[in-house]
Amino acid sequence: xxxxxxxxxxxxxxxxxxxxxGALTEAELLAIWLRSGPAGQNALDLARALLAEFxxxxxxxxxxxxRLCGHRGIGxxxxxALQAALELVRRHHLETLTTGPAxxxxxxxxxxxxxxxxxxxxxxFCCLYLDNRHRLLGFEELFRxxxxxxxxxxxxxxxxxxxxxxxAVILVHNHPSGVAEPSQSxxxxxxxxxxxxxxxDVRVVDHLIVGDGLCVSLAERGLC
Numbered sequence: 001x002x003x004x005x006x007x008x009x010x011x012x013x014x015x016x017x018x019x020x021x022g023a024l025t026e027a028e029l030l031a032i033w034l035r036s037g038p039a040g041q042n043a044l045d046l047a048r049a050l051l052a053e054f055x056x057x058x059x060x061x062x063x064x065x066x067r068l069c070g071h072r073g074i075g076x077x078x079x080x081a082l083q084a085a086l087e088l089v090r091r092h093h094l095e096t097l098t099t100g101p102a103x104x105x106x107x108x109x110x111x112x113x114x115x116x117x118x119x120x121x122x123x124x125f126c127c128l129y130l131d132n133r134h135r136l137l138g139f140e141e142l143f144r145x146x147x148x149x150x151x152x153x154x155x156x157x158x159x160x161x162x163x164x165x166x167x168a169v170i171l172v173h174n175h176p177s178g179v180a181e182p183s184q185s186x187x188x189x190x191x192x193x194x195x196x197x198x199x200x201d202v203r204v205v206d207h208l209i210v211g212d213g214l215c216v217s218l219a220e221r222g223l224c
Contacts, residue, residue: 013032026051030047116139123144127142131167132167152193157197168205170205170206171189171208173186174210174211178212186218204224207223
C-alpha cells in the first residue's frame, strides 16, 4: 500500500514534522530518504528490506557501491545521494570543530574521527593541524595502506604541518580490525614523528587510534 494512502499520523514524513526525528524508527527515517520503493513495495517496505539484508543501519551505510546497488530498488543515483548525505554529516562535524573551542581534550574530536575512519577497510593516517591556542586549522589524510614505520614519512608530515602554519598536531590513524589498542609500531611512529616535528617547533599533542566505536589516546596513556 502506498504511504500517501495511510492515515496522516502513520506517515513517516508527517510523523517527523509533528514529533521530531528522534521519534522515528531507523526504517522510517530511511523511508523519508528513499521517498519511494520499486514496483510492489513502498519506501518503508524497501527500508525494512535493506536493514534486514545489511543487518544494521551501520552495515547499510558502510556498504560499498557494488553491494548496495545490487539490491532491488537501489541504483547509482540513490547510492550517490546516500554518500552525499554521509559526507554532509562528516563536514558538519568538521565545521563544528573548526569554529568551536580549542581542542584541549582528545574527546572533543572523537565523533568526527569516528565518523571519518571507523568503517574504512584499510588503514589511513591523518593529521589534525592546530594553531598555538589548539584551535583546529584543518584535517588531512596523509597516508593509506598498512601503517608502519616504512609507510609514514616524517619529512612529509613536517612539510604539511609547516604548510598549514601549525603550532601543534594531533596524529590519527584507524585500525580496520576494530581493535584500537596501540601496537609497538604505533608507539615507535609516534616517537619518530614527535622528534621530527620538535625540530621545527611543532608539538605533537596526541596520537589517536580509531577502532570500532572507540578512540584510544596515546597521550592519556603517557605514550605521547
